[in-house]
Amino acid sequence: xxxxxxxxxxxxxxxxxxxxxxxxxxxxxxxxxxxxxxxxxxxxxxxxxxxxxxxxxxxxxxxxxxxxxxxxxxxxxxxxxxxxxxxxxxxxxxxxxxxxxxxxxxxxxxxxxxxxxxxxxxxxxxxxxxxxxxxxxxxxxxxxxxxxxxxxxxxxxxxxxxxxxxxxx
Numbered sequence: 001x002x003x004x005x006x007x008x009x010x011x012x013x014x015x016x017x018x019x020x021x022x023x024x025x026x027x028x029x030x031x032x033x034x035x036x037x038x039x040x041x042x043x044x045x046x047x048x049x050x051x052x053x054x055x056x057x058x059x060x061x062x063x064x065x066x067x068x069x070x071x072x073x074x075x076x077x078x079x080x081x082x083x084x085x086x087x088x089x090x091x092x093x094x095x096x097x098x099x100x101x102x103x104x105x106x107x108x109x110x111x112x113x114x115x116x117x118x119x120x121x122x123x124x125x126x127x128x129x130x131x132x133x134x135x136x137x138x139x140x141x142x143x144x145x146x147x148x149x150x151x152x153x154x155x156x157x158x159x160x161x162x163x164x165x166x167x168x169x
Contacts, residue, residue: 032137032144032155035128038119046120048108054122055108058134062147063105064114066122067091072136074127075104079149090136091125094143094156 046054054066062076073089078097081088085097087104105111114120119128127136137144145154 030153032142032146033130033133033135035119035126035135035137035144036121036139038117038128038130041114041118041120043120043122046112046114048111053108054120055105055111056114056120056127057111058114058129058147059116059131060134060147060149062134063103063108063111064127064134064136065105065108066120066125066127066136068122070123070125072125072127072138073105074134074136074145074147075100075106078147078152080151081147082152088145088147088152088154090143090145090154091138094141095136095145095154097152097154 043054046056048055048065052068056064058064058074060079062074062078064072064074066072071089071091073087073095075087078085078088082097083099085099087098087100089095089098114127114129116129116131119126121127124140125136125138127134129135133146133148133150135144135146143154143156146152
């Protein structure tokens, strides 16, 4: 059952992440907040699903997860979501909103609340809350999403100014 639910969650994340990144709109969303400025929590205290997911509950009752496979998202009644979406997820690729007949991440059980002004991080993804707004950011692509009563939105992949250098020999 757990494997089936994990597969279903991964499939939803993949479909939601398939939204074309980099498409400009007349009203592009604001930049993502600096989630890494929030205090980190101990990841192991949020482990669920046989340590395959790290899950937390937002102040407004959403369930959010970071999957060890790289996927991340939140499900539940998302405030100010486009078209009444109840799921936002990403990884790999730009995140996107979707609707599901049931809360996709409810399978994580009664997730531990994430305190205000803290973040949960795994690999390149960090999710955090200031107590009102919740956001997740993939540091590798600078893609992510914001969930807030003032407006929920996604930000697609952005170019990085990181220029790797390799010396061989």
